[in-house]
Amino acid sequence: MGNYNQTSTDFILLGLFPSSRTGLFLFILIGFIFLMALVGNLSMILLIFLDIRLHKPMYFLLSQLSLMDLNYISTTVPKMAYDFLFANKSISIIGCGIQSFFFLTMACAEGLLLASMAYDRYVAICFPLHYPIRISRKVCILMITGSWIMGSINSCAHTTYILSIPYCQSRSINHFFCDVTVMLTIACIDITVYEYTVFLSTTLFLLLPFIGIAFSYGRVLLAVYCMNSAEGKKKAYSTCSTHLTVVSFYYAPFVYTYLRPRFLRTPTEDKVLAVFYIILTPMLNPIIYSLRNKEVIGALRRVTQRISPMKM
Helix, strand or coil: CCCCCCCCCEEEECCCCCCCHHHHHHHHHHHHHHHHHHHHHHHHHHHHHHCHHHCCHHHHHHHHHHHHHHHHHHHHHHHHHHHHHHCCCEEEHHHHHHHHHHHHHHHHHHHHHHHHHHHHHHHHHHCHHHHHHHCCHHHHHHHHHHHHHHHHHHHHHHHHHHHHCCECCCCEECCCCCCHHHHHHHECCCCHHHHHHHHHHHHHHHHHHHHHHHHHHHHHHHHHHCCCCHHHHHHHHHHHHHHHHHHHHHHHHHHHHHHCCHHHCCHHHHHHHHHHHHHHHHHHHHHHHHHCCHHHHHHHHHHHHHHHHHHC
16 A cells, blocks of 8 residues: 555556557547547537527537537547657646546536436427426526536546545556546555445436436437327437437446446456547537538528628
8 A cells, every 4th residue: 555656746648549550540530530529519619609590598508518529529639649649648647637627527517418408309399388488598508507517516526536645656547548437546545435436426427317318308209209290200200319329329338437346347448438428429419419400501501601702
């Protein structure tokens, strides 16, 4: 327990890519996905801001999702790319704490925001006449603010803990970012009690929202089944199944990673699962939630037509 180095302040991130041609190919692929996520989410934020017809609660929530995804993927991928390109895998304990804080904030806030978006769709389809009252601008702002605040508070508590505990001489983190649960494996104190708090946070901010989303979409599908319009049914079924798929891409790997006991986890599996909720989901969200939406496509045309004459 006493075998730790108090003078060393840097950790070593072992990274995601092997030093080979396969690693280079994976690096290029991840870089391409990262650029797609940046362009897609930035475009959605700007489009919703510029087009007044998208100034509705649903699209306000979507713009916040894009903002969270931008911060989310930018917290981890640039550092990972820098480490791979320059072979400098060290990160200070303060840098690790900052990265962990923003990662956990975005992770928890997005988990709550996705649940808010599912509730928005549930009210819009099942209670359309009550929608202006139940999802007013004030309610929308409260849901967004609550997501950010609760995510920040939860993140602050976990980050404060990991910055305060001693670490052993082997300060290598077998991951591509400062993941709290992986950092615990090199701690020089008993962290059994703290692991229960990780379990509790995962349940509150990820598992329960995911269950709520699945329940709300189940109710939506039941309401859709009673529709008279075959075209409306087809569209609603397609939308629900697609949304549920991308939501599962985010929640399932996350929950599976953080609810497993330590002895069942492997570094390789943790890294692969992290790619789903850190890198793939921020790229998929703009496509699934927005770019397949007719109102968004219409807004894109209007903004493009407005900009084109200005360039001429």
